[in-house]
Amino acid sequence: MFKGLGGIGDMAKMMKAAQEMQEKMARLQEDLARTVVIGESGAGLVKARCTAKGEVTGLDIDPSILVPSEKEVIEDLIIAAIKDAQGKAASRGQQEMAKLTEGLGLPPDFKLPF
Known part of the structure; x- marks a missing residue:
């Protein structure tokens, strides 16, 4: 009688899975x-x-390096520290995203929006 409606259940499951994924992404x-x-x-x-x-x-910044004649060195060290922190942040985000998408069967290098 309702032969063609079998896909509705599958669609509902997919929608629920998508909603759960969205909630996990928000968390x-x-x-x-x-x-x-x-x-x-x-x-x-x-x-x-x-x-x-x-x-x-x-x-x-360690006060020992706050010497006016070393201004350029200090600036370079600040930039390097920020880049290091941002690199670690990106790596941490990728690790957490990999944990989240692990069970979805997506390729390891698949990028989801952050």
Whole structure:
């Protein structure tokens, strides 16, 4: 009688799975915004704090390097620390995303929007 309706159940399952995935992605985004990573340069003389989403939230500079004649070196160390923190943030985000998509049967290098 309802021969062609078998696909509706499958569609409902797919919609529910998509909604669950969307909820998991939202939770992951919130977790990444709260997760802090620290990048360093100059053997720890400059440290940058960053969320796992890549937002720089703080900077710690050892006072021993605050010499006016070393301005360019300090600037380079700050940039290097920020890049290190952002690199760690990106890596952390990719790891968490891989955990989330692991059971979906997607290729390992499949990119979902952040």
